[in-house]
Amino acid sequence: MSVSVEIGDLTHVEADAVVNAANSMLLGGGGVDGAIHAAAGPRLLEACRRLRNTSHRDGLDIGDAVATPAFDLPASWVIHTVGPNLHRGQDDPARLASCFARSLDVAAELDVRSVAFPAVSAGAFGWPAADVARIAVATCRSWLAEHPAASIEDIRFVVLDERARDVFEAALRAG
Template identity: 70%
Template sequence: MRIIAEQGDITRAGTDAIVNAANSLLLGGGGVDGAIHHAAGPKLLEACRRLRNTTHRDGLEVGDAVATPGFDLPARWVIHTVGPNRNRGQTDPTLLASCFTRSLDVAAELGARSIAFPAVSAGAFGWPADDVSRIAVDAVTGWHGPPIEETRFVLFDQRVLTAFEAALAR
């Protein structure tokens, strides 16, 4: 698997799937979640509401992942994952690692050959970029599922990109 870290807008990633740093309600929010919902158009919210009315009545658990179509995005699929919120005392790194491995599992089930991740739980959820990058890179490099050719970490700012580049270099 080829792994890349780049600065950019995940809604424009040229991958089969992009990962949404969602909230447990799956109904949109701020940051990456809001940007993905905006770029995908209103059908994404409808699809998320269907999930809430059927398979995820109580929302999505922290560390889990589920997919919807990408609708107006270049990506065919959006894989929604809920990262742990450090500001609420969710400090278990295995929950954060699970966001990445479960997203890869879902991507593989869909037949995706490429996937783009944001820095799940960095930013508003309070995890330091150095921790997120280390945990994310370890989770992706340690994942042993069906072949996914390319994983990209598409990061919004230079500080987070620098953390991911350092994690990939070690």
């Protein structure tokens, strides 16, 4: 099992599942969410609308996760999770940790081997990258230790630049 970080574009990553930093409505948005919806094509929005019309009528709660097919992405699955928005006073680190843990729960249910995460809640949601990296790395490592029989072998954090990579690498070294 490995946990690593790389600079890249999440929409081009070859992994069994990519995690989408979604909004609670699951209908696309900006940033990572918008990029994933654009790259996956219109069937992703249709799949999200079906979720909204069935199991997630009120949207997806902060810290929860749900999967759809990835359609035109190189991945097989998109795991949507809603991170806490620090600008809205959503500052509980447990809610952020839940994004990573619930995404891994869903990935394990799908029997995937590799999962690629963005820096959920960093950027537009205002969480400092160092906090996101520390929480993400600790949560993923803890999840792997608690689920040794899970199919997941490779967890990657895919970030946009060297600064974010350095922050995640520091978190990986510290843990």
